[in-house]
Amino acid sequence: MRLIFMGTPDFAVPALLALHAAGHDIACVYTRAPR
Numbered sequence: 835m836r837l838i839f840m841g842t843p844d845f846a847v848p849a850l851l852a853l854h855a856a857g858h859d860i861a862c863v864y865t866r867a868p869r
Contacts, residue, residue, distance in 0.1 A: 835858050835859065836858075836859040836861050837853060837858050837859065837860050837861060838860075838861055838862045838863075838864070839853065839860055839862070839863045839864070840863075840864040840865075841864075841865065842865065842866055843865050843866070843868070846865070850863065
């Protein structure tokens with residue numbers, strides 16, 4: 835499945851890694867800039 839992922843970096847990393855490991859095509863990732 836081709837995905838666009840949106841998430842706050844610290845919270846989103848485990849979910850993003852799991853999607854990638856499952857073989858999904860991650861087309862774009864949106865995050866908030868570090869403060």
